[in-house]
Amino acid sequence: MIRLKNIHRDFQVGDQSVHALDDINLQITAGEYVSVMGPSGSGKSTLLNLIGILDHASSGQYFLNDQNVTDMDEQQESRARNQHIGFVFQSFHLIPRLTAAENIELPLVLAGMPPNQRKHRVDEAMQSLGLIDRAHHTPDQLSGGQRQRVAIARATITEPSVILADEPTGNLDQKSGIEVIDTLEALNDKGITLIVVTHDPQLGKRSPRSLGMVDGRIESDESA
Amino acid sequence: MISSDIIFYGWQSLKGYRARTLLMLLAMSISVASVLLLTALGEGARRYVNNEFSSLGTNLIIVIPGRNETSGVGLSSMMGVTPRDLTLEDARALTRHRAVTRIAPLNVGAVEASWQNRKREITLLGSTHDLLPLRHWELDAGQFLPDLDWDRATPVCVIGKKIRDELFGAHAALGQWIRLGQNRYRVIGIMASEGRSIGMDVQETVIIPVASAQALLNTPSLFRIMIETKSRATMQGVIDFTVDTLRERHHGEEDVTVITQDAVLQTFDNILATLTYAVAGIAAISLVVAGILIMNVMLVAVSQRIAEIGLLKALGASRRKILLLILTEAMLLSLLGAAIGFIIGMTGSWGIRIALPEFEAYPPLWAMLASLLVALVTGLLFSLLPARKAARLDPVNALQGH
Ligand SMILES: Nc1ncnc2c1ncn2[C@@H]1O[C@H](COP(=O)(O)OP(=O)(O)OP(=O)(O)O)[C@@H](O)[C@H]1O
Ligand SMILES: [Mg+2]
Numbered sequence: 001m002i003r004l005k006n007i008h009r010d011f012q013v014g015d016q017s018v019h020a021l022d023d024i025n026l027q028i029t030a031g032e033y034v035s036v037m038g039p040s041g042s043g044k045s046t047l048l049n050l051i052g053i054l055d056h057a058s059s060g061q062y063f064l065n066d067q068n069v070t071d072m073d074e075q076q077e078s079r080a081r082n083q084h085i086g087f088v089f090q091s092f093h094l095i096p097r098l099t100a101a102e103n104i105e106l107p108l109v110l111a112g113m114p115p116n117q118r119k120h121r122v123d124e125a126m127q128s129l130g131l132i133d134r135a136h137h138t139p140d141q142l143s144g145g146q147r148q149r150v151a152i153a154r155a156t157i158t159e160p161s162v163i164l165a166d167e168p169t170g171n172l173d174q175k176s177g178i179e180v181i182d183t184l185e186a187l188n189d190k191g192i193t194l195i196v197v198t199h200d201p202q203l204g205k206r207s208p209r210s211l212g213m214v215d216g217r218i219e220s221d222e223s224a
Numbered sequence: 225m226i227s228s229d230i231i232f233y234g235w236q237s238l239k240g241y242r243a244r245t246l247l248m249l250l251a252m253s254i255s256v257a258s259v260l261l262l263t264a265l266g267e268g269a270r271r272y273v274n275n276e277f278s279s280l281g282t283n284l285i286i287v288i289p290g291r292n293e294t295s296g297v298g299l300s301s302m303m304g305v306t307p308r309d310l311t312l313e314d315a316r317a318l319t320r321h322r323a324v325t326r327i328a329p330l331n332v333g334a335v336e337a338s339w340q341n342r343k344r345e346i347t348l349l350g351s352t353h354d355l356l357p358l359r360h361w362e363l364d365a366g367q368f369l370p371d372l373d374w375d376r377a378t379p380v381c382v383i384g385k386k387i388r389d390e391l392f393g394a395h396a397a398l399g400q401w402i403r404l405g406q407n408r409y410r411v412i413g414i415m416a417s418e419g420r421s422i423g424m425d426v427q428e429t430v431i432i433p434v435a436s437a438q439a440l441l442n443t444p445s446l447f448r449i450m451i452e453t454k455s456r457a458t459m460q461g462v463i464d465f466t467v468d469t470l471r472e473r474h475h476g477e478e479d480v481t482v483i484t485q486d487a488v489l490q491t492f493d494n495i496l497a498t499l500t501y502a503v504a505g506i507a508a509i510s511l512v513v514a515g516i517l518i519m520n521v522m523l524v525a526v527s528q529r530i531a532e533i534g535l536l537k538a539l540g541a542s543r544r545k546i547l548l549l550i551l552t553e554a555m556l557l558s559l560l561g562a563a564i565g566f567i568i569g570m571t572g573s574w575g576i577r578i579a580l581p582e583f584e585a586y587p588p589l590w591a592m593l594a595s596l597l598v599a600l601v602t603g604l605l606f607s608l609l610p611a612r613k614a615a616r617l618d619p620v621n622a623l624q625g626h
Contacts, residue, residue, distance in 0.1 A: 054538055054619045075542050082540020093535045093623065097240035107539045109229045154539070 001161065001193060002028040002051060007060035009046055009216075020046040022216035024060070028195070030161060033188045035204045036197045038213030044197045045166055047213070051195065052085050052164045053077045065161060082111050086155030088165035088184070092147045094139040094154075100146075101126065101135040104153045111158065125153040129183060145176025152183055162193040169203065181206065225545055234553035238560075241525065245557065248521050251514040252561025252599060253568055259507035259595035260569025260587040264576065266500030268585030273492040275582075283456055284358070285463055287318075287449040287470070288481045308479045309445035312374055312434065314470055318451060321465045323458035326354040329374070330448040331437040337430055339391040339402045346387055347429045348404065350437020358452045361426060366398045366413035369433055377435040382413035386427035404430065405440050459484060504591055508598055514561070515602030522554055522610035533614050534622025543615040550611035551604065558603025562596050569595075 009021035020043045028034055036044050049055040050062065053069055062069040064084060072080065086107075087093075094103045101122050108118045126132045129149045139147055148168060155163055165184060169177030181196075181203055188194040196207065204210055212220035238245045289310040315329040331350030336343055349355075353371040356363070368382055381402065388397045388411075401408045415426045438444055453462045463482050471478050526533070533546060541549075569587060576585040 049620050052538070054623075075544070078537070078540050078542035078545070081538065087538050089623070093531065093538075095532055095535070097236055102236075106536075109233075110225055110536065110539055110541050110545065112225050114226060115228075158540075 001030040001065055002026070003063040005061045007050065007057045007062065009050060009055065010058045019216045021050065024218060026218060028193065030193055031191050032209060033185070033194045033207045034209045034211060035207040036195065036211045036213060037199070037201070037204045042213040043216040044213055048164050048166050048195065048197055052087055053081050082107055083158060084161050086158070086160040086163045088148070088151050088155050088163060088168045090167040090170040092139070092151045092171070094147055094150060096139050099136045099138055100131060100142065100150045103139070103150055104157055106154060107158045121157060125157055129153050143176065144172045145179050148172060148176070148180045149183060152180070156187060156192070160192070162195065163187065165194070165196045167197055167199065169198070169200065230548060230552050231556065233549055234556045237553055238556060244521055244525065248518055248557050249561045249564060251517045252558055253565030255507065255511040255514045256562050256565025256595045256599050257568035257572060258510060259504055259591055260566065261572045262503040262507050263500055263591035264573035264585040264587040266496060266503055267588050268576065268583040270493060270496035270500065271584045272582060273496060274489065283453045283459060284485045285451040285453065285459060285466065286483050287451065287466060288483065289445065289479070290481060291479050308474055308477070310449060310480060311444055311446065314473055315446065315449045316374065317469050317473060318449065318466055321462055323454045323462050324451055325454050326358045326452040328352050328355040328358050328450045329434050329446050330450060331434055331441060332447040333437065333441040335405045335440065337387065337391065337402055337404050339400060342391050344387070344390055348437060348440065349429050349431045350434040351431060352434055355431070358450055362416040364414040364416040366411070368413050369431065375435050376433065377439050378433050379407065379409045379436065380412045380432065381409040382415060382431040383411055384415045384427040384429050387430060388414050404432070407440060504594070508594070511595070511598045512602055515606040518554060518557065518603055519606035519609060522550065522607045523613070526550065526610045526614045530617060530622045531625045533617050534619050537619035538623060546615040547611045550614050551607055554603050554607030554611070555600065558599050562599035565599070566596065
């Protein structure tokens with residue numbers, strides 16, 4: 001489902017070139033649960049952004065659901081992000097002036113879905129994530145764990161094929177961190193592909209497949 | 225994305241940044257309101273002058289002593305600076321023209337009027353029987369000056385309503401004798417309150433035969449000669465005749481100014497229309513300033529919301545969509561500001577009309593349309609730059625807030 005071939009990503013910093021990704025070859029099939037670990041600056045986020053089509057490779061090819069992402073124009077990229085990818089960020093990235101429900105429905109709004117169809121979907125997502133009584137609260141009225149669950153609901157609302165989570169528990173205490181991971185794993189159980197970047201070896205061990213990155217390269221690829 | 229959602233998003237962010245929004249609304253609405261108010265004032269002034277001069281009468285020629293270099297109305301002619309006297313004989317000479325239907329020599333002065341022990345300063349007007357129909361004035365009671373030889377100084381007077389009220393109060397005024405200066409005059413008529421014209425309120429005037437006024441004011445010279453012609457077409461002929469006749473009578477010297485109501489009206493109309501356009505232009509500049517303010521505030525708004533724009537991109541908003549969202553937000557702001565300004569402007573000009581009833585301060589239609597249009601166009605134009613800046617943000621960097 002995700003196929004990366006000889007992917008390089010260089011950043012030009014002054015007259016120096018940083019190889020954030022150095023000849024990445026990677027294949028992830030639908031429904032997999034993959035954790036990505038590695039020291040700071042090893043290129044984990046860069047890899048995730050590339051998979052999420054937020055960033056572009058300097059060279060190499062990327063296929064998502066057998067579509068060549070490298071060939072897409074900006075409009076197609078946006079649509080692919082909207083339909084196939086759900087992001088969960090360390091810092092939640094909720095819009096503070098919108099309620100939980102409004103934040104969750106945002107991808108559907110951007111997709112142009114009419115309000116009456118959205119309502120049903122949003123209700124369902126909030127129900128399954130235990131957020132139904134928080135629907136009309138704004139983010140600042142929610143706990144960290146609740147915020148991240150709102151973000152997860154938002155990431156899944158378009159029924160994407162893959163969820164990309166970059167240190168989703170980084171801003172949470174241990175208990176809500178575990179809850180969030182449980183939520184993500186439950187989604188994976190239902191068949192959604194899950195890729196989680198984490199610094200926490202405990203969390204890393206929970207996934208069937210684990211990638212270890214060093215200096216922009218995948219040094220280890222272990223399956224339990 | 226459907227349009228109601230686009231508007232909702234814009235509305236939400238306007239509500240989210242309240243202080244910013246209110247400031248911009250203020251700038252926008254003040255600009256629009258000032259366009260409306262200033263043009264309403266200009267238009268009001270134009271109508272006022274128009275009405276004042278229209279009330280002079282129709283097909284009217286006015287002879288003023290003194291030569292005005294630039295033809296038309298000048299200050300000296302309006303103030304009646306007199307190099308050589310204009311006399312009753314001059315006026316009489318002008319009656320010879322066939323097209324002259326009415327003629328009213330005019331004398332003006334300020335004297336004290338008294339009845340029993342009540343006194344007040346009044347404007348004294350010396351004229352003839354023809355003045356009333358010539359000026360389209362109306363009587364409230366009694367009759368106007370009798371149609372007699374101009375040289376006869378009959379001791380009668382016609383008084384304005386206000387003077388009647390102040391001198392006579394509840395007493396009947398008709399038939400009473402009032403004292404003007406050294407002489408006594410019998411009240412034979414009361415003017416209706418309507419007649420108004422530049423610098424002269426009929427309500428506060430006392431009109432007596434011209435010969436009486438000359439005696440009372442002790443001067444043979446006239447203030448004006450007013451001539452009514454048969455038709456518009458005959459006016460030029462009468463003007464030429466007037467100028468020729470008076471030159472002849474004044475030993476070859478052309479020392480009078482002849483103006484027509486049309487000329488005066490046209491001059492004022494032009495001046496005031498130009499003035500209205502000018503103030504509208506100045507106010508429109510304030511709209512452009514408001515537009516620049518919108519640009520700055522939208523730029524700040526975009527930089528405040530970089531992470532949010534990054535998020536929208538991550539959730540699948542294309543560049544075009546981001547552009548649309550930011551432009552919509554700016555348009556909502558301009559629209560709202562323009563609407564508020566419109567209401568303030570309309571209410572303000574209504575207030576002016578209430579405060580100054582003779583001043584018909586209606587903002588002209590072109591000003592209403594132009595102010596709204598300029599508000600929207602500047603709002604749109606000046607938010608293009610911030611919107612493009614937002615649309616071009618790199619999503620990864622934007623999500624990190626830079
Ligand atoms: N926009 C950029 N400009 C320049 N260099 C960049 C940029 N983004 C990333 N890099 C560099 O690329 C390398 C990989 O960065 P990346 O953010 O992917 O690391 P990471 O593994 O996610 O680290 P962390 O665990 O700290 O989040 C780093 O050396 C970083 O400095
Ligand atoms: Mg990272």
